[in-house]
Amino acid sequence: MHLFYTPDIAPSHPQYFLNEEESKHAVRVLRLESGAEVQLIDGRGGLYTAQIKDAHPKRTILQITSVITAYNKRNHYLHIAIAPTKNLDRLEWFLEKATEIGIDEISLIICRRSERKEVKVDRLNKIIISAIKQSLKAYHPVLNGPVAFDAFISRQFEGQKFIAHCENTAKTSLSNELKKQGEYLILVGPEGDFAPVEIEMALHNGFKAITLGDNRLRTETAALEACFEVNFLNR
Numbered sequence: 001m002h003l004f005y006t007p008d009i010a011p012s013h014p015q016y017f018l019n020e021e022e023s024k025h026a027v028r029v030l031r032l033e034s035g036a037e038v039q040l041i042d043g044r045g046g047l048y049t050a051q052i053k054d055a056h057p058k059r060t061i062l063q064i065t066s067v068i069t070a071y072n073k074r075n076h077y078l079h080i081a082i083a084p085t086k087n088l089d090r091l092e093w094f095l096e097k098a099t100e101i102g103i104d105e106i107s108l109i110i111c112r113r114s115e116r117k118e119v120k121v122d123r124l125n126k127i128i129i130s131a132i133k134q135s136l137k138a139y140h141p142v143l144n145g146p147v148a149f150d151a152f153i154s155r156q157f158e159g160q161k162f163i164a165h166c167e168n169t170a171k172t173s174l175s176n177e178l179k180k181q182g183e184y185l186i187l188v189g190p191e192g193d194f195a196p197v198e199i200e201m202a203l204h205n206g207f208k209a210i211t212l213g214d215n216r217l218r219t220e221t222a223a224l225e226a227c228f229e230v231n232f233l234n235r
Contacts, residue, residue: 001049002030003133006040007140009048011069016040016050016062023060026052038062041132043140047071071138076234077159077183079105081152082223083190086115092127094220098227099131099141107144109152113192121145149198153205159183162210163202164222166193171211174229184230186210188223 004026009016018026026032034055040048040062046069050062080103085091095106110117125143132140159182162174178184187194187202194202203209212225 001037001039002026002032003039003041003136005043005129005133005140006048007043009040009042009046011046011048011067014064015053016048016064018060018062020058024057026060027055027057037065039136041071041136041138043132043138045070045073045138047136047138068138073139074102074104074231074234075181076230077104078102078227078230079107079157079159079183079185080188080223080226081107081109081185082188083111083114083149083219084108084116084119084146085219086191088116088119090218090220091119092124094223095124095127095143096131097224099128099137100135101224101227102137102231103141103227104139105142105144107152108146109149109187110146111149111190111198112195114190115192117146119146149194150201153187153202153207157183157185159185161185161187161202161205161207162226163187163194163199163207164210164212164226165189165199166216167196167199169199169209171209174210174212174226175233177208177210178230178233180234186223186226186230188219188226191219 004022034052036052038050049066050064053063054061212222
């Protein structure tokens with residue numbers, strides 16, 4: 001069944017009108033006709049089943065037939081703060097795969113060794129939308145625009161806080177520290193890793209240093225490994 005992202009849909013309304021872009025895609029590309037069933041996700045946990053009442057290429061009318069709220073809601077909250085990679089394709093790959101696996105929030109942090117300091121968030125959100133449609137996720141992860149590392153770590157966060165780095169200092173593993181069904185914030189640095197002063201600042205602000213294994217991982221791979229581990233440990 002074909003799936004559409006409809007963030008402005010209201011659960012209480014019996015009908016919904018696809019915007020012109022989605023209507024054109026439904027009618028001209030997918031060649032859907034009146035009577036066809038489709039599914040809609042609102043990015044807030046709602047999964048809708050609907051029937052096409054009028055297959056118009058500019059304003060397709062849908063009749064909502066069923067609604068599931070909190071569809072596949074997970075038992076924890078994962079927030080990963082990642083330094084944007086120099087090659088933007090690698091960051092896009094992470095966003096796509098993390099969305100498919102399960103993540104709630106992503107923040108882009110600018111560190112002392114960051115090679116990329118500007119990012120077009122609109123483009124990255126399109127990657128996320130494509131991934132939630134592909135993997136049938138009813139929740140749209142929050143994507144926060146770039147912010148300086150120093151400012152970010154001083155923000156209040158209710159939950160466990162970790163920093164993954166490669167310095168040869170005392171670290172623990174997520175499996176030893178993670179409390180199930182909780183809220184987690186994990187920092188992942190740029191290609192050159194966090195600067196020692198940043199690690200000290202994070203520790204001073206209540207973050208625990210963790211290792212993601214014996215191998216030295218790329219930024220996007222390390223972030224995805226953290227995402228996988230948190231979801232695995234919360235099964």
